[in-house]
Amino acid sequence: xxxxxxxxxxxxxxxxxxxxxxxxxxxxxxxxxxxxxxxxxxxxxxxxxxxxxxxxxxxxxxxxxxxxxxxxxxxxxxxxxxxxxxxxxxxxxxxxxxxxxxxxxxxxxxxxxxxxxxxxxxxxxxxxxxxxxxxxxxxxxxxxxxxxxxxxxxxxxxxxxxxxxxxxxxxxxxxxxxxxxxxxxxxxxxxxxxxxxxxxxxxxxxxxxxxxxxxxxxxxxxxxxxxxxxxxxxxxxxxxxxxxxxxxxxxxxxxxxxxxxxxxxxxxxxxxxxxxxxxxxxxxxxxxxxxxxxxxxxxxxxxxxxxxxxxxxxxxxxxxxxxxxxxxxxxxxxxxxxxxxxxxxxxxxxxxxxxxxxxxxxxxxxxxxxxxxxxxxxxxxxxxxxxxxxxxxxxxxxxxxxxxxxxxxxxxxxxxxxxxxxxxxxxxxxxxxxxxxxxxxxxxxxxxxxxxxxxxxxxxxxxxxxxxxxxxxxxxxxxxxxxxxxxxxxxxxxxxxxxxxxxxxxxxxxxxxxxxxxxxxxxxxxxxxxxxxxxxxxxxxxxxxxxxxxxxxxxxxxxxxxxxxxxxxxxxx
Numbered sequence: 001x002x003x004x005x006x007x008x009x010x011x012x013x014x015x016x017x018x019x020x021x022x023x024x025x026x027x028x029x030x031x032x033x034x035x036x037x038x039x040x041x042x043x044x045x046x047x048x049x050x051x052x053x054x055x056x057x058x059x060x061x062x063x064x065x066x067x068x069x070x071x072x073x074x075x076x077x078x079x080x081x082x083x084x085x086x087x088x089x090x091x092x093x094x095x096x097x098x099x100x101x102x103x104x105x106x107x108x109x110x111x112x113x114x115x116x117x118x119x120x121x122x123x124x125x126x127x128x129x130x131x132x133x134x135x136x137x138x139x140x141x142x143x144x145x146x147x148x149x150x151x152x153x154x155x156x157x158x159x160x161x162x163x164x165x166x167x168x169x170x171x172x173x174x175x176x177x178x179x180x181x182x183x184x185x186x187x188x189x190x191x192x193x194x195x196x197x198x199x200x201x202x203x204x205x206x207x208x209x210x211x212x213x214x215x216x217x218x219x220x221x222x223x224x225x226x227x228x229x230x231x232x233x234x235x236x237x238x239x240x241x242x243x244x245x246x247x248x249x250x251x252x253x254x255x256x257x258x259x260x261x262x263x264x265x266x267x268x269x270x271x272x273x274x275x276x277x278x279x280x281x282x283x284x285x286x287x288x289x290x291x292x293x294x295x296x297x298x299x300x301x302x303x304x305x306x307x308x309x310x311x312x313x314x315x316x317x318x319x320x321x322x323x324x325x326x327x328x329x330x331x332x333x334x335x336x337x338x339x340x341x342x343x344x345x346x347x348x349x350x351x352x353x354x355x356x357x358x359x360x361x362x363x364x365x366x367x368x369x370x371x372x373x374x375x376x377x378x379x380x381x382x383x384x385x386x387x388x389x390x391x392x393x394x395x396x397x398x399x400x401x402x403x404x405x406x407x408x409x410x411x412x413x414x415x416x417x418x419x420x421x422x423x424x425x426x427x428x429x430x431x432x433x434x435x436x437x438x439x440x441x442x443x444x445x446x447x448x449x450x451x452x453x454x455x456x457x458x459x460x461x462x463x464x465x466x467x468x469x470x471x472x473x474x475x476x477x478x479x480x481x482x483x484x485x486x487x488x489x490x491x492x493x494x495x496x497x498x499x500x501x502x503x504x505x506x507x508x509x510x511x512x513x514x515x516x517x518x519x520x521x522x523x524x525x526x527x528x529x530x531x532x533x534x535x536x537x538x539x540x541x542x543x544x545x546x547x548x549x550x551x552x553x554x555x556x557x558x559x560x561x562x563x564x565x566x567x568x569x570x571x572x573x
Contacts, residue, residue: 038104041075041214044339044370046086048363049214051334053282054548057322058235058304060297062289063363064397067218072096074104077212082114085204088214094234095186098193099171101213105200106164111157119207120153126206129247130156139264140248141206142241144199160199167192198241201280202249211281220287225299232300235283236307240553243319245277250319254554255308268315275557277319286363291402297325297549304551318554326548329536332356332365339369344376345386349539353478354387354461357537358411364398384462384472391415392464402529406436410444411459418463420456446492447530448476477537484538489517489531493524 053059068090077086089100121127129137130153137143145159170189179185204211215235217223223231243250248268256262289296304321329352336355337347359365372390396405396412403411413430414421423441427434441457444450450457462473472479482488486506493502502523506515520527535541 038074038076038107038109041077041086041088042370043077043342044366045088045214045363046077046212047335047338048366049086049088049284049286050084050212050282051331051338052324052327052362053212053284054322054324055282056279056320057324058239058283058285058300059327060289060293060300060323060325061284061286061327061361061363062291062293062325062401063286063361064288065216065218065286068216072100072103074100074107076104076107076109078109078113082119083208084210084212085110085114086212086214088216090216090218091231092217092219094230095190095193097215097234098190098197098238099167102167102193102196102200103164105197106160110200111161114209115157115203115207117152117154117157120156123207125208125247126153126203129206135264136247136266139266140252140268141202141244142195142198142249142252143202144195160196163196163199167196194238194241197238198249198251201242202244205244205280213281213283215283215285217285217287220296221290228296228299229303232296232303233307235285235300236303236553239279239281239283239304239321240307240319242281243277243279245317245319248277250277250279250317250554251307253317254310254314254319257311268317270315270317272316272558275317275555277317277554279319279321293325297323301549301551305553307553310555314555316555316557318552318557321551321553322548323551324548327362329356329539331362332359332536335362335366336369339366340373340382342375343369343373344379345373345382346379348381350384350472350474350478351382351387353537353539354384354474355391357475357477357533358391358399359394360398360401364394367398368393383469384474385464385469388415388459388461389464400529400533403533404440404526406430406432407440407444407529410437410440411449414450414457414459415461417458418465420453420458422456426457442495443492443526446495447488447534475537477534482538483514484517484534484540486514488534489520489527492530493520496524498524 048061049059052061071090071092075088077088078084085105087101087104089097089104091097120130126137129141134146134148138146145163146156147159150156150159167189170185170192173179174185174189201211215231217231220228237251240251240255241249245253245268248266252261252265253268256265285296285300301323304323332355333347333352336352340347340351355365355368359368368390372393373386391399392415394412396408399408399411399415409430409432410426413426417429421429423434423437427437430437441450441452445452449460451460460473460475462468462471476482477484477488490506502520505517505519505523508516510516517527517531521531
C-alpha cells in the first residue's frame with residue numbers, strides 16, 4: 001500500500017485532508033520529511049503503551065486513535081532519568097512507518113538527553129567494545145555506520161546523524177518521483193530505515209535504556225486481512241532485527257543469507273542450557289479492532305513465528321515474543337499508580353477497581369487520569385469523587401468495553417451530572433429514547449452501577465460536590481464483599497425471563513460452590529460486557545483464557561527450555 005512520505009505544510013489546502021480527514025491546520029496528510037520534526041509524546045499515552053506491553057513483547061489494544069495532522073510526525077517520550085525512551089508513530093504502510101520511527105530515534109532529543117557522548121563512554125558494554133572490539137559491534141550487534149576511523153563516540157553520533165539525513169534525502173527523492181523502479185526504490189528506503197532503527201535500538205540497549213514503540217493505526221478498521229498481515233509481517237521483521245542473543249542480533253544469526261554480511265558476522269557461542277534470546281523493545285499496537293483484538297493478535301503471532309525463512313545453517317537459538325490482547329487488573333493498577341503519582345496522589349484499591357471496571361481500555365484510563373486531574377499541593381489518597389472527575393474526561397466510547405451505545409451514553413451522562421436525573425432528563429441529555437432507557441436502567445440497577453432515588457437516577461459514584469467530596473459512594477461490587485454470580489448477576493438475569501438452561505447454570509455449581517458465570521456468555525448477549533466489568537469492580541480474577549501467547553521464531557530448540565513468559569502462563573505458537 002504505497003504512501004507518499006510527505007506533509008505539505010507550505011501552501012496546504014484549507015479543506016479537510018484527503019487521507020484521514022485530518023486537515024485541522026489546513027494541510028494535506030501527505031509526507032515530506034524536510035518539513036516536519038518529531039514532537040513530544042504525551043506522558044499519559046506513553047505510560048499506557050509502556051504498561052500494556054510485556055517486556056520484549058507485543059500488545060494489541062482495541063482503542064480508537066485519530067490520525068495526526070502530520071502522519072509522518074513521530075512523537076518521543078524521554079523519562080527524567082533518561083533510562084527509558086518511547087516512540088509513537090502512525091502506521092499505514094511499512095516504508096513510511098519505519099522512516100518515521102528511524103527519524104524519531106535519531107532526533108536531536110535522543111543525543112541531547114539520552115545517548116550523550118558521556119553516557120556512551122560510561123556504558124561498559126558499548127565503551128569496551130568500541131575501543132577494543134569494534135568488529136563485535138559491527139558484526140554481531142550490527143551497529144551500522146561505524147567505520148574504523150571513528151575515534152570517539154562523538155564521531156559515531158555525527159555518523160548516525162548523517163545517516164538520518166541521508167535517509168530523509170531518499171524519501172525526498174521518493175516524493176519527487178526521482179527513481180527508476182518504484183518498488184525497488186521503496187524497498188531500498190525501507191531497508192535503510194530498518195537498519196537505522198535496528199542500530200539505534202541496539203545502541204540504546206547497550207546503554208541500558210528501555211525502549212517502547214507505539215504503533216498507532218487510525219485506519220485499522222479499513223484494513224483487510226492482507227493489509228493487517230502485511231503490517232504484522234513488517235513488524236515481525238523489525239522485531240527480529242531488534243532482537244538479541246547475548247551480543248548477537250537475532251536477525252543476523254537466524255535469517256541473514258547475504259554472503260558479504262555473513263563474512264562480517266562474528267562467531268556465536270551457544271549456551272545450550274539457555275538457547276533463548278529476546279526482543280529489545282516492547283511494542284504497543286493501538287487501533288480500533290471492532291471489539292475483537294484477538295484476531296489481530298493471532299495474525300501477529302503467526303507472523304512473529306516466522307519473520308523470514310530460517311537460514312539452512314542457522315545456529316540452534318530462538319527468540320520468544322509474548323503477545324497479549326487482554327489487559328487485566330495488573331496493567332490498570334500500574335497505569336493508575338504511575339499517573340496519580342504525577343498528581344501527588346496515591347492509588348487505592350477502590351480507585352483501581354473503578355478505572356478497571358468503567359474505562360473501556362487501559363488507554364482510556366490513562367487519558368482520564370491525564371486530562372481530568374490537576375496536581376495537588378500535598379500527597380494523599382485519591383478520592384472517589386476525583387475518580388468521577390477523571391472519568392468525565394472520556395467520551396462515551398471510552399467507557400464499558402463492548403457495552404451497547406445506549407449503555408455507554410447513559411453512564412457517560414450520569415458521570416457528568418452533579419445531581420440525580422429524572423428519566424426524561426437522562427434520556428434528553430443522553431440523546432436516547434425513554435423507551436430504550438426503560439430497557440437498560442433496571443439491569444444497571446440490578447448490577448449496582450446506578451441507583452434510583454426520589455429525585456431520579458444517579459451513578460453509584462460520589463458526586464464532585466462539597467456534600468459528597470469526602471463520601472465514598474461506590475458500586476455494590478466495589479463497596480461490599482459479594483459473591484458475583486449469586487448476589488449480582490442473578491438479579492440482572494432474572495429481569496430477562498431467560499430460558500431454563502440459564503437457570504441450570506445456577507444449579508450446576510462448580511468446585512468452589514458458585515455458578516459458572518462465564519457459561520452465561522453463550523445464552524445472554526449482555527453478559528459479554530457485564531461479566532468482565534463486574535469482575536473488575538469486584539477485584540475478582542477472570543477465568544484463565546488464551547489471551548496471552550508466546551510466539552517463537554528461530555531454530556527448534558530443546559522443548560525442555562521454557563521462556564519466562566511461558567513459565568508464567570503463555571503458550572507457544
